[in-house]
Amino acid sequence: QQQVKQSPQSLIVQKGGISIINCAYENTAFDYFPWYQQFPGKGPALLIAIRPDVSEKKEGRFTISFNKSAKQFSLHIMDSQPGDSATYFCAATGANNLFFGTGTRLTVIP
Amino acid sequence: ETGVTQSPTHLIKTRGQQVTLRCSSQSGHNTVSWYQQALGQGPQFIFQYYREEENGRGNFPPRFSGLQFPNYSSELNVNALELDDSALYLCASRGGAGAYEQYFGPGTRLTVT
Numbered sequence: 599q600q601q602v603k604q605s606p607q608s609l610i611v612q613k614g615g616i617s618i619i620n621c622a623y624e625n626t627a628f629d630y631f632p633w634y635q636q637f638p639g640k641g642p643a644l645l646i647a648i649r650p651d652v653s654e655k656k657e658g659r660f661t662i663s664f665n666k667s668a669k670q671f672s673l674h675i676m677d678s679q680p681g682d683s684a685t686y687f688c689a690a691t692g693a694n695n696l697f698f699g700t701g702t703r704l705t706v707i708p
Numbered sequence: 709e710t711g712v713t714q715s716p717t718h719l720i721k722t723r724g725q726q727v728t729l730r731c732s733s734q735s736g737h738n739t740v741s742w743y744q745q746a747l748g749q750g751p752q753f754i755f756q757y758y759r760e761e762e763n764g765r766g767n768f769p770p771r772f773s774g775l776q777f778p779n780y781s782s783e784l785n786v787n788a789l790e791l792d793d794s795a796l797y798l799c800a801s802r803g804g805a806g807a808y809e810q811y812f813g814p815g816t817r818l819t820v821t
Contacts, residue, residue, distance in 0.1 A: 630808040632808075641812035641814045642751065691808065694756045696741075698752070699750055
């Protein structure tokens with residue numbers, strides 16, 4: 599059973615555009631929601647994370663929007679750049695382990 | 709770079725063999741978790757070690773086992789390798805069982821033939 603559902607599976611955005619990736623979860627015990635960025639052949643890198651007591655967190659061009667009642671959260675990448683082309687994973691945790699989404703492959707076209 | 713290192717980078721084994729993968733945690737981090745990432749999938753939690761004790765385990769059979777040493781480095785051992793064990797194995801460290809941020813190493817690519 600997939601604890602965290604992620605969409606879309608792939609995304610193509612023009613340089614300068616906004617990339618939006620969505621995730622949904624069911625377990626209300628989850629209390630930490632990170633996003634990871636992974637380049638081919640590399641391990642996932644922590645990008646930004648949010649706790650459920652806030653509805654939005656922004657770090658540079660990256661913003662997480664969090665809707666606790668809907669049990670959904672999303673990553674917005676503003677002014678997307680070719681260097682942002684990677685696979686993005688949302689995740690959630692409430693105890694010790696992270697539950698990951700299935701990933702979104704983002705391609706930013708110059 | 710996260711400061712988490714893993715070895716080896718790549719490994720090829722034959723079905724039925726045993727393998728040991730190693731991880732060195734980020735300085736000051738006493739908790740390490742291991743994940744399996746199949747091609748095109750998100751990482752799946754195998755288990756976690758805190759102060760040399762396993763304190764959490766995912767849906768993996770007992771042939772997946774681990775160790776954590778006093779310097780907080782860690783090993784993942786897999787016995788009786790199966791073809792489906794082919795994956796990227798990731799370790800992640802964090803600064804204590806109560807810390808949320810997990811920092812991943814580059815992974816070990818295991819191929820079972």
